[in-house]
Amino acid sequence: MSFLESPRPSDEEEAFYVQCRAAYLAVFKSSLTNISSKQQLCHALQQAGRNPAHATLNKYWTPRTSKLNFDDFCEILKNEKKTEESELMRAFKKMDLNSDGFVSHGELEKALTTRGEKMTTEEVNAIFSLADVNKDGKLDYAEFCRLLASTAERCQAAALDRLEANAKLKRQNFGSQSYSPPKSSASSSAAAAASSSSASSSSAAAAASSSSASSSSAAAATLPQPPETLRAESDATLKKDSRSSSRPSSARSRRSSLSNSITMTPSSSKAGKIPEPTDLQEWRHGRVRGCFFLEDGGSIVSLQYQLHVARTTDVYLTIQPLGLRRGPERPSSWPAVDTALFAMAAGETKEDFSLAGFTETKDKDKYIWKGELHAGTYYLLPFTTGCKLKKRSKKSPSGKPVELVSRTGSGELDLTRELREALSDIFEVIDLDGNGLLSLEEYNFFELRTSGEKCDKDAWAVCKENFDMRKNQLTQQGFMELHLMEATEKDGDPADLWVILEAMGFNHMLELVDACPFQIDVHCEDTQPSILPLAMDPRLQNQALQKSITARTGAKALRGQDNVFLYTYRGEHRVSSLIANKSNQKVTVHVNNEQSRNCCSSRGMSVFAVEVPARTKMVCQHVLPINERQDWTYSCAETILPSA
Numbered sequence: 001m002s003f004l005e006s007p008r009p010s011d012e013e014e015a016f017y018v019q020c021r022a023a024y025l026a027v028f029k030s031s032l033t034n035i036s037s038k039q040q041l042c043h044a045l046q047q048a049g050r051n052p053a054h055a056t057l058n059k060y061w062t063p064r065t066s067k068l069n070f071d072d073f074c075e076i077l078k079n080e081k082k083t084e085e086s087e088l089m090r091a092f093k094k095m096d097l098n099s100d101g102f103v104s105h106g107e108l109e110k111a112l113t114t115r116g117e118k119m120t121t122e123e124v125n126a127i128f129s130l131a132d133v134n135k136d137g138k139l140d141y142a143e144f145c146r147l148l149a150s151t152a153e154r155c156q157a158a159a160l161d162r163l164e165a166n167a168k169l170k171r172q173n174f175g176s177q178s179y180s181p182p183k184s185s186a187s188s189s190a191a192a193a194a195s196s197s198s199a200s201s202s203s204a205a206a207a208a209s210s211s212s213a214s215s216s217s218a219a220a221a222t223l224p225q226p227p228e229t230l231r232a233e234s235d236a237t238l239k240k241d242s243r244s245s246s247r248p249s250s251a252r253s254r255r256s257s258l259s260n261s262i263t264m265t266p267s268s269s270k271a272g273k274i275p276e277p278t279d280l281q282e283w284r285h286g287r288v289r290g291c292f293f294l295e296d297g298g299s300i301v302s303l304q305y306q307l308h309v310a311r312t313t314d315v316y317l318t319i320q321p322l323g324l325r326r327g328p329e330r331p332s333s334w335p336a337v338d339t340a341l342f343a344m345a346a347g348e349t350k351e352d353f354s355l356a357g358f359t360e361t362k363d364k365d366k367y368i369w370k371g372e373l374h375a376g377t378y379y380l381l382p383f384t385t386g387c388k389l390k391k392r393s394k395k396s397p398s399g400k401p402v403e404l405v406s407r408t409g410s411g412e413l414d415l416t417r418e419l420r421e422a423l424s425d426i427f428e429v430i431d432l433d434g435n436g437l438l439s440l441e442e443y444n445f446f447e448l449r450t451s452g453e454k455c456d457k458d459a460w461a462v463c464k465e466n467f468d469m470r471k472n473q474l475t476q477q478g479f480m481e482l483h484l485m486e487a488t489e490k491d492g493d494p495a496d497l498w499v500i501l502e503a504m505g506f507n508h509m510l511e512l513v514d515a516c517p518f519q520i521d522v523h524c525e526d527t528q529p530s531i532l533p534l535a536m537d538p539r540l541q542n543q544a545l546q547k548s549i550t551a552r553t554g555a556k557a558l559r560g561q562d563n564v565f566l567y568t569y570r571g572e573h574r575v576s577s578l579i580a581n582k583s584n585q586k587v588t589v590h591v592n593n594e595q596s597r598n599c600c601s602s603r604g605m606s607v608f609a610v611e612v613p614a615r616t617k618m619v620c621q622h623v624l625p626i627n628e629r630q631d632w633t634y635s636c637a638e639t640i641l642p643s644a
Helices: 011-025 038-047 054-060 070-079 085-095 105-114 121-131 141-165 188-210 227-237 266-270 417-430 440-450 457-466 476-489 495-503 538-550
Strands: 102-104 138-140 257-264 284-294 304-309 313-321 340-345 354-358 361-363 366-373 376-383 405-407 413-415 515-524 530-534 555-557 564-570 575-581 587-592 599-601 607-612 616-625 632-640
Touching: 011 038, 011 070, 011 141, 038 054, 038 070, 038 141, 085 105, 085 141, 102 105, 105 121, 138 141, 257 555, 257 564, 284 304, 284 417, 284 530, 304 515, 313 340, 340 366, 340 538, 354 366, 354 538, 376 515, 376 538, 413 417, 413 476, 417 440, 417 476, 417 495, 417 515, 440 457, 440 495, 440 530, 457 476, 476 495, 538 564, 538 575, 538 616, 564 632, 575 607, 575 632, 587 616, 599 632, 607 616, 616 632
Parallel strands: none
Antiparallel strands: 102 138, 257 632, 284 515, 304 376, 304 530, 313 366, 313 515, 340 354, 340 376, 361 366, 405 413, 555 564, 564 575, 575 616, 587 607, 587 632, 599 616
C-alpha cells in the first residue's frame, strides 16, 4: 500500500490543501518560492480568505523570521481559522453601546483606541472610511459582516480560478496532496472584485475582532498593499525561483539524484532483541513520567531529564506510552505512538555532548537500550517521530463541547464526571514521580504549560491553606478543589477550563488526542540512578537525533554532487533520513516516496521539498509501517532541484 493509498486523505483534507496551494500560487509563481516578508504573508493569508490582524502576523513573522515556506503556510492556515460572521457580529455589538444596529465613528474610535493593540485616530479614520459602506457616517455592521463573509468566499474562489486556469500550475506537487481542484462557480470578474475588495474588508474585520472583550490579546487591523502591486513585486524579485519547479518531476534532471529502497518484514524486527537481564528485579530502579504535546505549528515538545549515576554501571533503559486508568469504553490509542529515548553524555559545553546510546530495539510497546554508562551526568531526551501523533480537530462531531460544570440539586456549582475524569488523567501525567502527590516543581511544569507562569512559594502557601495537601504536596482531591474554585469564581464559565484542557491535549469531547503520556524506567546494576525533570532544549534533541542517524549508517553522495550527502538509518521499527549539505550555498532537495508501500511519513505527504541551508545537516523524514504485522517497503528518490 503506497503513501497515497493509505492512509488516504479525506475529501476535507484534500480540499484544504488545494485551497492552500491556490492561495499561495495567487501570490507566487511556485510553491517552492519562500515568503520573504510580513507583507507577502499577509497577502497570501488574504487570498485564503483570512483577515490577519497585526498580532496574528507578528505571531508567525517574528524579528528572527527571514522566510517561511509553503509547508509553514499550510500550518498557519490550519491554526488561523476563518472569522465567522456570528463572531464578528458579537464583536460589533460590544461596540454598539446604544444597540441601534449601527456603529458610529465615535463608538468605533473609543473601542479601537482603548482596547487590545491601541490604534491611532488616523488609523481609525482610515478604517471607518473603508468600512462605511453607505457613506452616511455610520457603519451598518450587519450588512458589513455579510459583505465580509461573501468577500472572503469570493477571494478564495478567485485563487482557485487562477489555479484551475493555468495547466502548468496543476503539475506543481510540492504540497501534501496531488492536485485535483474543485469546479469554481465564481467568474473571473467576480474573482477580480473579490481580490480588490479584500484589503478594505479585512482591515475593518480585524479591527472588530481586536476590540472583542473575549480576546484581549487580539491586535488591530492590518492595512495591506493592493494585490496587484504585491504580485508584481513577487514576480520581479522571485522570478528565477519558479523556472524549474513548474515542470513535472519526471522532467527534472536526474543527474543529482539518489534512489533508496528498503523492504522490511515483521520477522526482521525480531532480530537483535535485547534480552531483559535475568536479575533485573535486583537492580536499582528509577522511574519518571512525561508527555509529548503536539503544538499548533506541528512541532512536538516534552520535558527532558537529567540522569546522574555515581559510579560506572550497566544500565537498562526503557520508554513506553503510559497507560492511564481508563475503562473499556475509553480505549487508548497511545500504544500506536512510537517513542524513543536518547542518552547524551554531558560535556563542558553543549557542543561537546556525545551520544551515549539510544533505544533501537522494541518489545511490544516498550523501546529498549542496554549498555554501560560511566559515572557522571547524562541527559535523557524523549522523542517521537510524529508519524502516529498527528494534529486532529478539537471540535466535537455535534459542534457542541462536553459540559464541564453543572449545578447540584441545591444549586451549587460542581465539576461534571467527564471533567473529573479528564483532570484525573492530567494529574497522573504531571505527577512525574508517580507518588500520587504534586510537588511545587511538578505543579509548576503544569502551570507553565497551561498559563505560561509559575506559582511562587507565597501562592503555594495559599494553596496549602485552601486545598487538600499532604507533606506540602497537592493531593488529587486538592487538584480537583482548585479547579472547582476557579469554576466557581467565574460563575460556571468554562472558558478558562477549556484553555487548560486544550493546552494539555484534550479535544472538546475530552479525549486526549494531541498528547501522548510516556514512562521512562532506568535500571542500574551497581548504583541508584537520580532523575530530575528539565525544560525542553530542542537544540540538544536535534543534535542527539542527527548523531543517532550518522553513527549507524554511511553517507551517500547525491549523484553529481560532491558536497551533498544522504544518510539513511534503518532501525528495527523505523527508517530515518538526514541530508548533509557541506557546500557553501543552500540546496533544495525534492523527495519522492510514491513507490513506498505500507508506510507513513513524519512529513504527512508522499512528495515534498526540503531546503537545506549551506553547511548544515537536516533530518529529512522518519518513516514507520502503517501495519507492523505486514511487510513494508521504504522506497525514496531524492533529487536536487536546479538552483536559481
